[in-house]
Amino acid sequence: MSTTYVVTGVTRGIGWAFLENLSQNPENTVIALVRNKAGTEKRVVEELGSPKNVHVVEADLTNYASIEGRAKKVIALGSGLADTHLTAKYRLDLGSPYSMSKAALNMLVAKYHASYADQGVLFLSISPGLVDTGHQSQLTEEGMLNLQRMLASFAEYAPGFKMFTPEESVGYMMKVVADATVEKYGGTAVSHHGDDKWL
Numbered sequence: 001m002s003t004t005y006v007v008t009g010v011t012r013g014i015g016w017a018f019l020e021n022l023s024q025n026p027e028n029t030v031i032a033l034v035r036n037k038a039g040t041e042k043r044v045v046e047e048l049g050s051p052k053n054v055h056v057v058e059a060d061l062t063n064y065a066s067i068e069g070r071a072k073k074v075i076a077l078g079s080g081l082a083d084t085h086l087t088a089k090y091r092l093d094l095g096s097p098y099s100m101s102k103a104a105l106n107m108l109v110a111k112y113h114a115s116y117a118d119q120g121v122l123f124l125s126i127s128p129g130l131v132d133t134g135h136q137s138q139l140t141e142e143g144m145l146n147l148q149r150m151l152a153s154f155a156e157y158a159p160g161f162k163m164f165t166p167e168e169s170v171g172y173m174m175k176v177v178a179d180a181t182v183e184k185y186g187g188t189a190v191s192h193h194g195d196d197k198w199l
């Protein structure tokens, strides 16, 4: 079945891995929403060989009206760091603004579900797991120490946990997306496993 995907944040990291994954199926049409159209088109040509099913669009998707009647699944990238129980139990005291923004995102997803579930539109927040998107190389010495402290907490929560490549993370998330219905996941926040196991 032919499916159209609208993906934001495709210039790098997890968004790029979604673009790569989805564009491999010629049945899919992928609309890539970006701020830097020329740069993204260049990367698509260089790394994906100009697939016919990818369309790079410079756009701002800010309201429901622009997807109404077309989108059936709206997926937001959340984070296990929005989990209040995890935060309290493992004393995750770092990155408060980030965690708060992801908690707010999860509530937004729940509110959209409350408003639009009757129209058959699924809104779901999926955490991608811990994914190496190159941010560690930009950390200061203090940032690196903080990261190590957080990773120690993660190891306590999930001994032997693994940091994913973007491709691995997207592989997991696509399985959750394929399986996702309004009834099963509508308005919830889940991990890349489709549950509350965040790592």
Ligand SMILES: NC(=O)c1ccc[n+]([C@@H]2O[C@H](COP(=O)([O-])OP(=O)(O)OC[C@H]3O[C@@H](n4cnc5c(N)ncnc54)[C@H](OP(=O)(O)O)[C@@H]3O)[C@@H](O)[C@H]2O)c1
Binding pocket: 008, 009, 010, 011, 012, 013, 014, 015, 034, 035, 036, 077, 078, 079, 080, 127, 128, 129, 130, 131, 132, 133
């Ligand atoms: N990496 C992880 O371990 C991890 C874990 C949990 C959750 N997440 C979530 O997963 C998502 C992607 O993570 P990532 O690591 O792939 O991030 P990333 O490498 O920093 O990429 C972020 C992408 O978002 C775009 N973007 C940022 N601000 C934007 C704005 N105001 N308007 C339009 N586009 C904007 C960037 O485009 P430009 O190139 O134009 O800046 C870029 O394509 C994020 O929401 C992150 O919080 C990541």
